[in-house]
Amino acid sequence: MTMIKNPIIRGFNPDPSIIRVEDDYYVVTSTFEWFPGYQIHHSKDLVHWQLINRPLDRVSQLDMAGIPDSCGVWAPCLTHYEGVFYLLYTNVRRFDSPWKDTPNYVVTATDINGPWSEPVYLNSSGFDSSFFHDDDGKTWLVNMIVDHRHDKFFGGIVLQQYCKDTNKLVGDVEYIFEGTERGRTEGPHLYKRNGYYYLLTAEGGTGYEHCMTLARSRTITGPYEVHPENPIISALEQPSAYLQRTGHGDIVETQNGDWYAVFLTGRPLTERGNCITGRETAIEKMEWRDDDWLYLACGGRQARCKVEAPNLPEHAFPELAERLDFDDETIDINFQAPRIPMTADWVNLAQRPGFMRLYGRESLSSCFNQSLVARRVQAHHIETATCVEFEPDNFQQMAGLTCYYNTYYFHYLYIHGDDLGGDKSKKFLNLISVDRVDYDHPLAEPIDITGAERVYLKADFDGAQLQYFYALKQGEWIKVGPVLDGSRLSDEHASNFTHRFHAAFTGAFVGMACQDLSGQGIHADFDWFEYREF
Structure with a gap:
């Protein structure tokens, strides 16, 4: 059996968002203050990955001169709908204060390699914005909301409709999820399956308490019930595990009906120590069970070093020159x-x-x-x-x-x-x-x-x-x-x-x-x- 070796995208490549377009898989990851903004990796088998593009390649899309360290472009969301790629991003201007300056934008392209459009401003209420394209043709913007009062900061998840004809947000802002006891709720992605709307979030911060949480509702505005074995991915209980800090991520269905999750992870030099390779991207096989909840296919919450690959033709890329x-x-x-x-x-x-x-x-x-x-x-x-x-x-x-x-x-x-x-x-x-x-x-x-x-x-x-x-x-x-x-x-x-x-x-x-x-x-x-x- 072919196995996928984790991390699939090594080195500083956090906050992965994944899509499949026919037989091609694309993962986009955060770059923060590094220019050009974002990295898009391509795969055809979920085993081999190649860096193909950095979409935010001009100042008119991404002006970061003077921003503090680790600000700039945070967690992206990549979606594909009716022949158009949508890439959402936050250009964080300030973070070290009670107020967070977090303007959110979207750029589009008909080819994953671009050219990508000039940005459309969306909102500034928080970061980790994402699009969900519902089966009725509506598109929704989801993001965490920053609450600067009393150092609360992580204020929950909000939802608003996006009009693709006018490139504007329309209608009321709906507050849909306050998070769980894990706290620091961010990184929201919405999905729909078997009549449920599923809300995937990252919780616990980006350190060793990081995790991936799932909730669901019959209506998009909630209320959302939390997964009975929440969180669905976490390394908190296994401090000696190879993959640590597992959390913020996304899910995708293969051509054959298999499901996989991609998520950030870290490989510390020592147990719960420093990670010089930063937050990287890993993958795990998932399964939907009879209760209509998503679980790790291997059971438990701990991601593995090696994961069963889908039954797809092998597609390797040339080795990079040293x-x-x-x-x-x-x-x-x-x-x-x-x-x-x-x-x-x-x-x-x-x-x-x-x-x-x-x-x-x-x-x-x-x-x-x-x-x-x-x-x-x-x-x-x-x-x-x-x-x-x-x-x-x-x-x-x-x-x-x-x-x-x-x-x-x-x-x-x-x-x-x-x-x-x-x-x-x-x-x-x-x-x-x-x-x-x-x-x-x-x-x-x-x-x-x-x-x-x-x-x-x-x-x-x-x-x-x-x-x-x-x-x-x-x-x-x-x-x-x-x-x-x-x-x-x-x-x-x-x-x-x-x-x-x-x-x-x-x-x-x-x-x-x-x-x-x-x-x-x-x-x-x-x-x-x-x-x-x-």
């Missing part, structure tokens, strides 16, 4: 940038063929104009390396290799110049480790690399153990500094401070960066980039 030589005209789809588009004025493959040229801009702590191109860490042990040519004039000009979580948490091995007014021919290698407000410079003195035209940089990222290396001749690696704490690059560490509503919902990235804090816009040329998993 090394990119920047010979293509477009930037590899696995790369993203924080908050802003990757435009030719700061990241360029054409000006020096065979190289990625980055123009130095703001620091790695900026929420505006960074020059950082990075990809997800998708395994607990990876190795990444690059070769850079860079001729800085002073210490304000930097370029190198970063292991990055957000603007407050990163490690950075970088080349820089001499003091202002110093010898412009001098060039040094340095290391910085940033842990929110603590800035650690692990090297007693910068490493003098004056005269080196090409510098090779490498990071061996093995769970909580992160070791940097450099070389002036390819392959002759020399350790740089001590072993650093890689587990800092995780939701668990980033959310572990006094502010109750701090948002930390992403995962570790590795990438190339260039800064010019003098504002002169010096550039660095990266010859290649490697990413290898063990």
Whole structure:
């Protein structure tokens, strides 16, 4: 029997929404502050998945300049109705306050690969908006509602009709579900089967109490009764299980009548520890029983490492190359940038063929104009390396290799110049480790690399153990500094401070960066980039 190995979409890929269009399956996942917005993966057998598209690819759809870490685009909903794909999203502007600024939009396309339309504004009453297309032709918007009074925050689930002809919400807002005792009710999706409306929600927060809850009603506005064995998916009772934080998700029916659920999960480095790969997407087989409730087919609530695949033709995709030589005209789809588009004025493959040229801009702590191109860490042990040519004039000009979580948490091995007014021919290698407000410079003195035209940089990222290396001749690696704490690059560490509503919902990235804090816009040329998993 063919088995599906979990997680099916590894690395930071949370809040999955799934659809089937004939023989094709599509899952869209959250990207938060990373641009372009959202990731769409494609499969034909639920076993093999390929990243094919990021639909929110222009500022007119998604303006995130200056937003706080872990804001931006939250849980998406992808539906398909009468030949049109509908993608709902929230562009969260502010989260660390009693008030949450959560405008919701919808874009449409007739092809999953786009082009996607300009956005239509829906509402701002909460986040995790979704569409339900009823069998009478009506379309309904469902979202959680933010209640800022008395720190209540999670205010339940509301419903309103959407008019596809006018692209507007119409009629009254209906309050349909207050949630269960698990609390923090969000991520609503509606379905209809055997005369029941089913409301799937995420509860318990996105940490280790996360879970998936199901309720049903004979009428769309409720009242909704809760599943007798609620929650239907949860890892709370099994702290040593491989898949943890299981919750927020969606369900789909195959061509053969089988049912599967996709949901976010986490793989901690230690029991209930830090998850450097962030919240990922997993899958489980489900079954409808005689009581018209949905259950895990394997029984219980705990998702498994391996799941029975549906009886569909195998459809594998080519393996991704470990090394990119920047010979293509477009930037590899696995790369993203924080908050802003990757435009030719700061990241360029054409000006020096065979190289990625980055123009130095703001620091790695900026929420505006960074020059950082990075990809997800998708395994607990990876190795990444690059070769850079860079001729800085002073210490304000930097370029190198970063292991990055957000603007407050990163490690950075970088080349820089001499003091202002110093010898412009001098060039040094340095290391910085940033842990929110603590800035650690692990090297007693910068490493003098004056005269080196090409510098090779490498990071061996093995769970909580992160070791940097450099070389002036390819392959002759020399350790740089001590072993650093890689587990800092995780939701668990980033959310572990006094502010109750701090948002930390992403995962570790590795990438190339260039800064010019003098504002002169010096550039660095990266010859290649490697990413290898063990």
